[in-house]
Amino acid sequence: MQSAAILWHVSLLVPDDRRALALGFVGLVRVLPVILFSLLSGVAADVFDRRRVMLVTQTMMAVLAGVLALLTWRGLTVVWPIYAISAASAAAGAFDLPARQALVPNLVPREHLANALSLNTIMFQLAAVTGPALGGIVIGQLGVAWAYAWNALSFLVVIAALLMMQVPRRPEEREDDEARAAFTVHAAMEGLRFVFRSPLIRSTMLLDFFATFFSSATALLPIYAQDILHVGANGYGWLYAAPAAGAIMTSAVLVGSVEEIEHRGMVLAASVFAYGAATVAFGLSTRFWLSFVCLALTGAADTVSTVLRNLVRQLETPDHLRGRMTGVNMVFFMGGPQLGELEAGLIANWRGPVFSVVSGGLGCLVATAWLVASTPELRTYESRRRPDVLPEENRPAAHAGQPE
Numbered sequence: 294m295q296s297a298a299i300l301w302h303v304s305l306l307v308p309d310d311r312r313a314l315a316l317g318f319v320g321l322v323r324v325l326p327v328i329l330f331s332l333l334s335g336v337a338a339d340v341f342d343r344r345r346v347m348l349v350t351q352t353m354m355a356v357l358a359g360v361l362a363l364l365t366w367r368g369l370t371v372v373w374p375i376y377a378i379s380a381a382s383a384a385a386g387a388f389d390l391p392a393r394q395a396l397v398p399n400l401v402p403r404e405h406l407a408n409a410l411s412l413n414t415i416m417f418q419l420a421a422v423t424g425p426a427l428g429g430i431v432i433g434q435l436g437v438a439w440a441y442a443w444n445a446l447s448f449l450v451v452i453a454a455l456l457m458m459q460v461p462r463r464p465e466e467r468e469d470d471e472a473r474a475a476f477t478v479h480a481a482m483e484g485l486r487f488v489f490r491s492p493l494i495r496s497t498m499l500l501d502f503f504a505t506f507f508s509s510a511t512a513l514l515p516i517y518a519q520d521i522l523h524v525g526a527n528g529y530g531w532l533y534a535a536p537a538a539g540a541i542m543t544s545a546v547l548v549g550s551v552e553e554i555e556h557r558g559m560v561l562a563a564s565v566f567a568y569g570a571a572t573v574a575f576g577l578s579t580r581f582w583l584s585f586v587c588l589a590l591t592g593a594a595d596t597v598s599t600v601l602r603n604l605v606r607q608l609e610t611p612d613h614l615r616g617r618m619t620g621v622n623m624v625f626f627m628g629g630p631q632l633g634e635l636e637a638g639l640i641a642n643w644r645g646p647v648f649s650v651v652s653g654g655l656g657c658l659v660a661t662a663w664l665v666a667s668t669p670e671l672r673t674y675e676s677r678r679r680p681d682v683l684p685e686e687n688r689p690a691a692h693a694g695q696p697e
Contacts, residue, residue, distance in 0.1 A: 294428035295358060297533045298440035299375060301432055301526065302365070304515040306372045313646065315372060316512050317638015322376045324631030326384035327623055332481040335620020338391035339480070339613060343399070348455050350389035355448030357382045358441055365438035383627075390627070391619040398607055398615065399460050410603050411548040419541055429530015484617025487610070494609055496668040497561070497602045498622050500661065502629040504565045504598070507656035508572040508591070509633030511536075513646045521646070522581050535585045536592030543593040547600055557601050558674030562665045564597035569657030576650030605674065 300316055307315040337346060361378045369375070401409040428440045488494055510517075511533070518529035554560050568591050575587035610618045633653070640649035665672060 294424040294431070294440045295361075295444035297425040297428040297530065298432060298437050298444075299379060300512065300515055301529065302369075302437045303372055303375060304519075305437075306370065306375075312516060313513065313638045313641040313649075315638070316515065317635040317642075318376065319379060320509070320512060320631035320634025320638070322380040323383040324627060324635075326380055327387045327627045327631070330384060330387040331620045331624045332485065332617070333620075334388040334623070335391045335484050335617035336480045337388055338395045338616025338619065339484075340616075343392040343396040343616070344455055344458055344460055346392040347389055347396070348452060350385045350392070351448050351451050351455065353385040354382050354389070355445050355452070357385070358445035358448065362438050362441035362445055365436075365441060387623060387627075390623055391616045394603075394607075394619045395612075395615040396460070398612065403608075406607060407551045407600075407604050408548055410600050410607070411544055411551050419537070423534070425533035425537070426530045429527045429533070432530070433526040481617065481620075484614055485621055487614055488618055488621045491609065492668055492670040493558075493674060494606055494618070496664055496671045497605055498625040499664055500561070500565050500598070501602060501622075502625040503660035503664070504568050504595075504657050505626075505629035506633040506636065507653040507660065508569055509630050509637045509653060510572055510575055510588070510591075510650045511630070512634035512637045513641055513650060516641070516646045517584070521579060522584060524581055528581060532581075532584060532588060535588035536595065539589030539592035540596040543596040544600070547597065551600060551604070554601070555675055557605070558671045559665075561598055561601040561605075561674075562661060562671065564594045564601070565661045566658060567594040568598065569654045569661060572654030572657060573651050574654075576647055576654060 299319060303315050303319055304312050357378050361375070364374055364378075397409065397413065398406060431440045431443070488498070514529060514532050518524050518526075518532055522528065522532075524532070571587050571590035571594060575584055575591070578584040578587055606618060606622065607615070637649050637653060640652065
């Protein structure tokens with residue numbers, strides 16, 4: 294809800310001729326903290342108690358959302374406080390995400406991890422559907438400040454869940470304690486080396502980055518809603534929620550079938566290709582229902598890609614490196630869409646929103662084809678490959694010659 298509200302709020306506070314650029318800068322201020330803290334946050338997730346790290350980050354984000362609501366209620370007339378609070382919230386999120394993703398395999402038996410990731414995607418996308426849809430209604434009826442306020446209150450539920458959570462310790466995790474990192478630069482570089490020595494993990498991250506960098510239509514949705522489709526705040530909320538609507542339906546199917554996907558590498562690549570194609574179609578559409586369907590298709594394709602990418606990375610990474618792997622991935626996972634929002638805003642400011650979205654979708658198609666052609670490990674990755682054994686060249690030195 295807050296992500297949708299921020300874009301709408303910024304579009305209202307700047308002159309019409311600066312809207313595209315101002316919306317693009319939202320992505321820039323969100324990605325800089327991610328780049329700055331990604332390696333350190335990954336080490337923090339591997340060194341410190343992951344649940345406690347999340348308690349700190351969730352509390353910080355709740356306070357920041359509350360401050361944003363109060364400032365808006367008092368009559369905010371400039372955009373820089375929105376940028377500053379977005380950057381601070383992104384910094385907290387940079388430490389939250391590695392701890393959150395690295396915690397999942399500690400809570401779920403390995404044989405059920407694929408289905409757990411699909412269920413997790415359903416929960417996330419359900420919130421992503423209802424949030425922007427309700428956000429559009431709240432913005433239209435009560436104002437932007439209430440969208441920020443609801444976000445602040447929502448963190449209390451997460452904090453309560455974390456306080457009730459008990460994380461079991463498994464034998465393989467206790468054995469990993471000898472290799473567990475200290476909070477040092479060397480530990481951060483170890484995670485970086487692990488990622489870039491694994492062509493499979495590296496290629497999944499690059500696919501994610503290129504897809505979201507080139508196909509970042511979300512940043513321009515306020516312009517599409519206001520100037521191209523003429524649907525107002527309520528229609529904007531539904532457009533923003535459309536990708537998540539497609540994602541929920543796809544996730545429901547994946548829960549029961551993800552284990553049946555044999556050629557996972559090629560299915561992953563095909564889903565990213567479909568994501569780019571749907572983005573091109575959305576950019577060319579001038580009808581609300583067609584735009585909604587195209588955005589829903591991007592959500593469906595992205596869900597398949599997300600579940601398979603996460604499954605590959607979680608199964609191919611030992612527990613004591615999961616936080617650092619996620620920290621490195623965060624640069625790709627969050628940097629792609631946020632830098633993509635800046636790129637989309639700059640191109641839209643130069644040649645218009647339609648050219649920006651269509652050219653971005655085509656860029657996604659070209660990048661995907663290049664990665665698939667240049668990475669045989671991705672093309673040949675199948676579910677029959679033993680997920681519990683890393684290739685010899687990808688094992689960290691402390692575990693060389695030993696099965697994970």
